[in-house]
Amino acid sequence: MLRFLLRRLAVLIPTFIGVSIIAFSFIRMLPGDPVALLSGERVMSPERHAEISHQLGFDRPIVIQYLDYLWGVLRGDFGTSISTKGSVLEQFLQLFPATLELSICAIIVAIVLGIPAGIFAAIKRGSFFDQSVMGAALVGYSMPIFWWGLLLIILFSGILQWTPVSGRISLMFFFPQVTGFMLIDSLLSGQEGAFKSAVSHLILPTIVLATIPLAVIARQTRSAMLEVLGEDYVRTARAKGLSPFRVVGVHALRNAMIPVITTIGLQVGVLMAGAILTETIFSWPGIGKWMVDSVFRRDYPVIQGGLLIIAGIIMLVNLVVDLLYGLINPRIRH
Amino acid sequence: MVQTTAIEPVSLDPSRRRRLADFWYYFSENRGAVIGLWVFVILVALALLAPLIAPHAPNAQYRDAVLLPPVWLDGGNAGYLLGTDAVGRDMLSRLLYGARFSLFIGVVVTTLALVGGIVVGVFAGYVGGWVDTVIMRVMDIILAFPSLLLALVLVAVLGPGLTNAMIAIALVLQPHFVRLTRAAVMAEKSREYVIAARVAGAGPMRLMFRTILPNCMAPLIVQATLSFSNAILDAAALGFLGMGAQPPTPEWGTMLAEAREFILRAWWVVTFPGLAILITVLAINLMGDGLRDALDPKLKRS
Numbered sequence: 001m002l003r004f005l006l007r008r009l010a011v012l013i014p015t016f017i018g019v020s021i022i023a024f025s026f027i028r029m030l031p032g033d034p035v036a037l038l039s040g041e042r043v044m045s046p047e048r049h050a051e052i053s054h055q056l057g058f059d060r061p062i063v064i065q066y067l068d069y070l071w072g073v074l075r076g077d078f079g080t081s082i083s084t085k086g087s088v089l090e091q092f093l094q095l096f097p098a099t100l101e102l103s104i105c106a107i108i109v110a111i112v113l114g115i116p117a118g119i120f121a122a123i124k125r126g127s128f129f130d131q132s133v134m135g136a137a138l139v140g141y142s143m144p145i146f147w148w149g150l151l152l153i154i155l156f157s158g159i160l161q162w163t164p165v166s167g168r169i170s171l172m173f174f175f176p177q178v179t180g181f182m183l184i185d186s187l188l189s190g191q192e193g194a195f196k197s198a199v200s201h202l203i204l205p206t207i208v209l210a211t212i213p214l215a216v217i218a219r220q221t222r223s224a225m226l227e228v229l230g231e232d233y234v235r236t237a238r239a240k241g242l243s244p245f246r247v248v249g250v251h252a253l254r255n256a257m258i259p260v261i262t263t264i265g266l267q268v269g270v271l272m273a274g275a276i277l278t279e280t281i282f283s284w285p286g287i288g289k290w291m292v293d294s295v296f297r298r299d300y301p302v303i304q305g306g307l308l309i310i311a312g313i314i315m316l317v318n319l320v321v322d323l324l325y326g327l328i329n330p331r332i333r334h
Numbered sequence: 335m336v337q338t339t340a341i342e343p344v345s346l347d348p349s350r351r352r353r354l355a356d357f358w359y360y361f362s363e364n365r366g367a368v369i370g371l372w373v374f375v376i377l378v379a380l381a382l383l384a385p386l387i388a389p390h391a392p393n394a395q396y397r398d399a400v401l402l403p404p405v406w407l408d409g410g411n412a413g414y415l416l417g418t419d420a421v422g423r424d425m426l427s428r429l430l431y432g433a434r435f436s437l438f439i440g441v442v443v444t445t446l447a448l449v450g451g452i453v454v455g456v457f458a459g460y461v462g463g464w465v466d467t468v469i470m471r472v473m474d475i476i477l478a479f480p481s482l483l484l485a486l487v488l489v490a491v492l493g494p495g496l497t498n499a500m501i502a503i504a505l506v507l508q509p510h511f512v513r514l515t516r517a518a519v520m521a522e523k524s525r526e527y528v529i530a531a532r533v534a535g536a537g538p539m540r541l542m543f544r545t546i547l548p549n550c551m552a553p554l555i556v557q558a559t560l561s562f563s564n565a566i567l568d569a570a571a572l573g574f575l576g577m578g579a580q581p582p583t584p585e586w587g588t589m590l591a592e593a594r595e596f597i598l599r600a601w602w603v604v605t606f607p608g609l610a611i612l613i614t615v616l617a618i619n620l621m622g623d624g625l626r627d628a629l630d631p632k633l634k635r636s
Binding site: 015018022026030031138141142146147148153154158269270272273277291292295296298303307310 | 366471474478479481483484487489490491493567570571575576577587598601604605607608609612619620
């Protein structure tokens with residue numbers, strides 16, 4: 001297992017270095033003067049330009065500049081925002097819980113609905129239920145989620161007036177941020193109605209963000225289950241006279257779950273991309289909206305830092321999934 | 335599967351026709367795939383004929399007909415079948431012209447990603463060694479980013495617009511083709527027919543692109559249909575975020591972005607462009623499922 005971990009790291013580290021080179025060169029690829037872009041000062045005297053250029057280290061060789069940047073990143077220095085003058089990492093940590101809360105809710109919905117739907121579709125293969133689930137999964141998989149979100153707003157916020165349109169909680173409530181998760185913080189605050197308000201704000205974004213992972217997980221579970229149900233050991237288990245529930249629930253499911261776990265791990269990237277659109281539609285104050293806003297504000301240090309942090313998180317999650325995969329399926333380690 | 339090399343047409347033709355018949359047999363077995371194909375053909379026809387069948391110019395503004403509902407609702411006007419948007423442009427005409435943009439985006443992006451991916455992938459798989467390692471690490475790096483985020487940032491570098499959005503999306507989709515091509519080439523390159531061709535004196539270029547590549551096409555075609563629908567979705571998403579096609583281009587995602595502020599007043603300006611995206615992407619994905627069943631023997635009949 002240790003060798004497996006080391007081998008994965010041997011691939012991961014060069015990839016991370018490559019990702020950091022992309023983030024580093026991003027600012028330098030922009031049309032225009034990087035010094036002006038990074039400092040946010042449009043008009044400056046040559047002396048001021050030289051001063052900032054020196055401050056930012058632009059007068060040194062490019063390799064030194066990169067190593068300096070990498071060293072900063074390793075110590076948690078991802079640069080300074082032009083618009084707020086705050087540290088990029090601090091801003092990220094401030095906003096990340098909102099995205100994390102939304103993503104966790106979405107992936108839970110996708111798993112809780114997707115896996116049983118996939119299993120039953122596989123057991124009742126060719127039935128009306130199977131066809132409906134697979135049809136719905138294909139629609140979900142093809143869904144432009146930014147439009148799906150707008151439709152849900154029209155229906156539930158516009159016509160039915162059940163849910164609010166945007167934000168994480170009603171402005172009526174104010175309480176200190178403890179965990180950053182609105183669901184937990186609102187409960188801790190003890191204010192009446194706060195939790196309910198947080199939940200009602202969370203429902204539509206969760207549905208929107210869960211749509212594609214749900215479709216992918218349902219499809220993957222069904223096909224993994226179908227493959228396993230055709231195996232000899234399942235037939236043996238049936239022949240032994242085990243109950244259908246035990247055959248499917250224990251013998252088949254454990255093996256069918258292996259590819260499904262990989263699929264769930266791969267959804268992290270899908271969730272991040274989805275968060276960009278979902279948070280924009282629902283004005284959800286997370287990192288997806290932060291990135292889009294920064295692109296519009298031309299806050300390049302934020303884009304640079306955000307890009308690197310998000311890619312880093314995805315790589316870490318993929319590593320954990322790989323390790324889990326190696327743990328439950330020893331064959332993969334070799 | 336039609337791109338087999340015709341070195342000796344006489345001996346190859348029957349098998350090719352046979353494979354085509356086989357392919358059609360499996361493809362037409364899948365009812366969804368056939369429906370998808372028909373919808374796609376209709377969409378292509380509508381896009382091509384847009385200038386002839388669109389009742390209005392896509393950017394013509396009728397100031398006396400702002401935010402008219404579709405014809406079947408109260409206040410609808412038979413001159414504007416699907417209603418008008420906030421500046422009095424005919425929705426139907428814009429949607430028809432939008433089909434041209436979406437299909438064009440799909441074709442260009444898929445071609446760029448496919449051709450680029452094949453060239454790089456064949457090269458990596460055939461040459462092997464450190465060249466392969468370097469290329470695959472670069473692809474890993476691109477895949478480490480969420481595709482939409484990377485496309486968004488690339489467009490921020492290149493500047494917003496449809497062309498740059500297409501370049502960015504093609505770049506993001508390309509690693510999938512590289513990986514598939516490389517894996518297929520590595521599996522094929524030590525097969526006997528390749529060695530025979532080499533012994534017969536075929537140069538590396540001929541071996542790579544004429545001998546090996548045609549036998550690796552099946553997974554690439556399936557991936558190409560997936561990329562086609564992904565390209566349309568991502569381009570629409572970029573348009574929606576204001577980073578793709580710019581107004582007043584009748585691109586569906588851009589139309590949705592413009593319509594956002596009217597969602598609670600005029601549902602049709604929001605509903606129809608998105609529905610158009612969904613139908614197009616769904617049709618292509620249905621076809622993709624059918625293609626996979628028909629082309630990939632491993633997944634056949636599962």
